[in-house]
Amino acid sequence: MLCQSVGVPKLLLDLTPLRQIPAYRRLFTAVSISNIGQQMAAVAVGIQVYDITKSSFAVGMVGLSQLLPLILLGLFGGAMSDSYDRRMIGFISAVGMAGSSVLLLIQAVQGNQQVWLLYLFVAMSSGFFAIGNPARQAIIPRIVPTEQLQAANSLSFLTWNIGFTLGPLLGGALIGITGDVSVAYAVDALAFTVMMWAMWTLPKLPPMAGAPAKPNLSSVKEGLRFLKGKRNIQTTFYLDLAAMIFGMPRALFPAIALLWYGDSAVSTAYIVGLLTAAPAFGAALSAIFSGPLQRIYMHGTAIVWSIVGWGAAITAFGFTRNLYLALFFLAVAGAADNISAIFRTTMLQIVIPDEYRGRLQGLFTVVVAGGPRLGDFEAGSVAAVGGEEFSVVSGGLACIVFTYAIVRWHKPFMKYDSRAPVA
Numbered sequence: 001m002l003c004q005s006v007g008v009p010k011l012l013l014d015l016t017p018l019r020q021i022p023a024y025r026r027l028f029t030a031v032s033i034s035n036i037g038q039q040m041a042a043v044a045v046g047i048q049v050y051d052i053t054k055s056s057f058a059v060g061m062v063g064l065s066q067l068l069p070l071i072l073l074g075l076f077g078g079a080m081s082d083s084y085d086r087r088m089i090g091f092i093s094a095v096g097m098a099g100s101s102v103l104l105l106i107q108a109v110q111g112n113q114q115v116w117l118l119y120l121f122v123a124m125s126s127g128f129f130a131i132g133n134p135a136r137q138a139i140i141p142r143i144v145p146t147e148q149l150q151a152a153n154s155l156s157f158l159t160w161n162i163g164f165t166l167g168p169l170l171g172g173a174l175i176g177i178t179g180d181v182s183v184a185y186a187v188d189a190l191a192f193t194v195m196m197w198a199m200w201t202l203p204k205l206p207p208m209a210g211a212p213a214k215p216n217l218s219s220v221k222e223g224l225r226f227l228k229g230k231r232n233i234q235t236t237f238y239l240d241l242a243a244m245i246f247g248m249p250r251a252l253f254p255a256i257a258l259l260w261y262g263d264s265a266v267s268t269a270y271i272v273g274l275l276t277a278a279p280a281f282g283a284a285l286s287a288i289f290s291g292p293l294q295r296i297y298m299h300g301t302a303i304v305w306s307i308v309g310w311g312a313a314i315t316a317f318g319f320t321r322n323l324y325l326a327l328f329f330l331a332v333a334g335a336a337d338n339i340s341a342i343f344r345t346t347m348l349q350i351v352i353p354d355e356y357r358g359r360l361q362g363l364f365t366v367v368v369a370g371g372p373r374l375g376d377f378e379a380g381s382v383a384a385v386g387g388e389e390f391s392v393v394s395g396g397l398a399c400i401v402f403t404y405a406i407v408r409w410h411k412p413f414m415k416y417d418s419r420a421p422v423a
Contacts, residue, residue: 014151014291023143023202024152027136028159030198034094035163037191040171041101043276044184045118047175047269048108050254052115056388060251060380063373065119069127070373074366077131082356085206086135086142091199093132098192100125105185126373130366137364141349142205150293153345157338158287164280172273224363226356233351233360235413236303236344237367238406241374243307243337247314247399248375249392250276256388261323271323278327279334286335290342299343300416306343307403309336315396318389341368347416 017024049059080089103121112118144152171184227233249256257271296302313333320326345364352360375395383391407413 014148014154017144017148017152017155020148021143024140026198026201027139027143028155030195031136031156032159032162034097034191034195035160036167036170037101037163037188038097039163039167039276039280040174040184041104041188043168043171043273044108044175044181045104045122046251046254047272048181049115049118052113055380055384056252056255057380057384058115059254060376060378060383061115061119062122063251063376063380065123066126067370067373067377069123070130070370071366072130073127074130074134074370075363077134080131081135081138085204086139087199087202087205089135090132090139090202091196093128093135094192094195094199096128097125097132098189098196100128101185101189101192105182105189108180108182108185134364137345139202139205143203146350149349150342150346153342153349154287154290154293157341157345158284161280161284161287161334161338165277165284168273168276168280170273172269172271172276176267176269176273226352226360227363230351231410232300232413232416233348235300235406235410236347237363239303239307239403240340240344240367241371242402242406243310243340243399244368244371244375245378246375246395246402247311247333248372249314249317249379249395250372251376251380252383252388252391255383256392259388260321261326274323274327275330278330279337282331282334282336283338285331286338287342290339293339293342296343297417297419298415299347300413303340303343304403304407304414306336306340308400309333310340311396311399311403313396314399315393318392318396 018028045062046059049062050056052058077089077093100121103124104118107117107121140152140156141149170187174183174187175181253272253275254268257268257275261267261271293302310333313329313336317326317329317333320329348360348364379391379395382394386394
């Protein structure tokens with residue numbers, strides 16, 4: 001059984017961390033606001049690249065340009081988070097991401113028509129994100145008691161999904177109204193000032209006893225060696241990669257909006273915003289009504305079925321040409337992905353000692369953020385060969401097939417019980 005029935009489970013998410021922990025409350029607010037700006041900028045980049053090139057492959061290359069700095073700096077950023085004050089790393093990262101947004105704004109105002117500049121600036125932003133995100137994630141177990149971690153993770157994913165819902169909607173609307181992507185980049189730059197404030201006001205978070213004195217290649221390797229034999233943690237990474245590499249159609253949204261649903265530049269911008277926001281809207285709903293998840297102990301089984309649900313919903317999205325049905329299927333996919341993410345994050349935070357959390361959160365960042373970037377490239381590449389419909393449908397089905405193969409590789413994952421956690 002997935003859950004233990006003791007009384008009637010609460011329906012809504014647990015707000016205890018927000019009520020009781022001021023530092024977490026500030027972090028929650030800052031991440032919510034900065035994510036709105038970040039997702040407005042992401043929509044703007046996709047629209048701008050497609051406008052310049054008229055190519056889904058070129059939009060997919062945005063993800064590839066983000067991938068290399070994400071891999072290199074994500075692992076090193078995780079090591080930094082174990083060796084230095086996590087508050088300062090988060091602050092420096094926010095400053096760098098704000099600067100990247102300013103550069104995107106400048107190139108848009110000047111009427112840039114060179115896509116390599118867009119690739120360069122989003123790569124810079126990705127690098128600063130890779131440095132700061134492991135620190136932000138590793139901060140949570142330091143400021144939130146263990147018994148409130150799953151509630152905090154539900155809230156944290158809600159912050160992301162607020163941004164992923166409102167950001168694309170606002171970005172698409174403002175770009176459609178003004179006919180200019182500059183406004184989205186400007187909002188993104190301003191939003192990161194809130195993240196700077198939240199990080200600066202956190203308590204000092206120096207490294208714990210047993211952490212490496214300095215981040216270097218050896219400390220990164222030590223973190224990777226910690227994973228040896230930790231099959232349950234490894235499986236969460238593999239499953240998320242299967243879902244995001246094969247089932248992420250985000251890079252196709254500008255082409256899908258124009259070819260399947262749009263009839264003008266203005267309507268296309270709105271529809272890109274709607275398509276991008278729909279998965280996050282579903283994820284936000286699943287976070288808001290995540291109370292019953294507190295009573296689910298078989299996390300492995302819940303993760304697997306959530307990812308299968310994601311793949312099935314993406315496949316259905318590829319077959320429909322009704323915009324309302326398309327948005328519904330994307331929302332279902334987002335809800336399934338969010339449930340998987342809550343359980344995967346909680347599993348990681350519970351079974352990993354604090355002195356390793358930064359490095360493993362760095363790897364987690366590479367997987368969670370790198371997978372969708374690879375997915376952008378995969379979707380754009382397949383669409384260039386077989387078209388957008390083939391890319392979406394084949395990706396959703398491949399996600400399900402690879403999920404089955406991964407579970408066959410490590411069958412005990414389905415029996416993982418959070419009451420007796422095993423890495």
